[in-house]
Amino acid sequence: MTIIVTGSSGLLGSALVRALRADGVRVVRLVRRAPQGADESFWNPAKGLIDPAALEGAEAVVHLAGAGIGDRRWSDDVKREVVRSRVEGTRTLVTALGGLAAGPPTLLSGSAIGFYGDTGDREVDETAPPGSGFLAQEVVVPWEAETAPAREAGVRVALLRTGLVLSGDGGMLARILPIFKLGLGAPLGSGGQYWSWISIDDWVGAVRHVLKDPEISGPVNLTAPEPVTNAEFTRALGEAVHRPTMPLAVPGFLLRAALGEFAGEGVLTGQRVIPRRLLEAGHAFRHTGLNEALAAVI
Known part of the structure; x- marks a missing residue:
């Protein structure tokens, strides 16, 4: 079996x-x-360059390439790069797939739970519509839309x-x-915003499940079944490293001053996401609770 992977040098791709x-x-x-060996092939998504022979x-392509979202302040240039790297990369890959006589029958394309916007304390699954904001409307929606020609073919x-990977x-x-x-x-902002997390082992296990299950298509939430609030996450992480946490939360205005626009969508708002498709498909998570997940990855 041969599987093609983009974004293979990142945290998720390398695992x-x-x-x-x-x-x-x-x-x-x-x-x-x-390329440095037979297991690598050159592509340049910005220029639409890819070797179809690769x-x-x-049997499948797992497409994970894209510029980091939360590792820099969101200047206009950074936001354009976040969008461009995802849209152009997916377009280049899907265009190449459409020109193959015997192309891979399966494409797993990276996405994010930012699709749902700020859900407050409302649980959402894969049937929920897109939310508002930069991540939902300008990143994830057009990113996912680029896969449509592959599906139609x-x-x-x-x-x-994918949610917050631990x-x-x-x-x-x-x-x-x-x-x-x-x-x-310390908790961030109100501390009441939900963080939908998944351990790195469970993320890999979920992707392997989706690769093997021909009945799974469309959106798949890669999150653990039990999302928690930021305050609960803070308390659990403090316990995991055997250290106290600060009694007072970091005010939102300080986070906005430090992180810029990213603070509003990436830190102070959240998504309470349930992995309905995986659960219905019988996928067994190794770490369903945050405490056991933190103990495993730290």
Whole structure:
């Protein structure tokens, strides 16, 4: 079996590649530099360049490429890059798939629970409509729309709407761990905004499940079944590192001053997301509770 992976150098892509290779799967990584072996192929999504031969005969493509969303302040240039990297990359890949006589029958395309906007304390699953705001309307909606030609051509397309991935190797958790280990962790804003999380092991397991299950298509929420509020997350992380947390929350205006526009959509609002499709498909999560997930990844 051969699976094509984009974004393979990122936190999620590298974990997935390791797991697939451990399963005995041949993985071909699409890279934006000179290939360094038979398991790599060059592509340049900004210029629409891709080698169709690399895709021919593969069983599936897992498309995870895209510029980081929360690692920089949102200037106009950064926001354009966030959108462009996702839309152009998906378009380049889908266009190439459409020109193949024997292309991969399955495409798993990265997405995000930012699709739902701020849901407050309302639970949402894959049937919910898109929300408002930059992430929902300008990033995720057009990003997902680029997969439509593949679906119309008969490719099974699953949209991996990923939540907050917990890993000690990178991502948001790795950035805030030093703060919590100093006993300086605190709720953010009201603390009532929901954070829909998933452990890195469960994220990889969910993707493997979707790859193997031909009945799963369309949006799939990659989150654990039990989302928590930011205040609950703060308390659990403090307990996991055996340190107290601050009694007072970090005010929203300070977060906006420090993080800019990203604070409003990426920190102070949240989504209470349920992985309905995975649960209905019988997927078994390794970590359903936040405490056990944190213990596993820290």
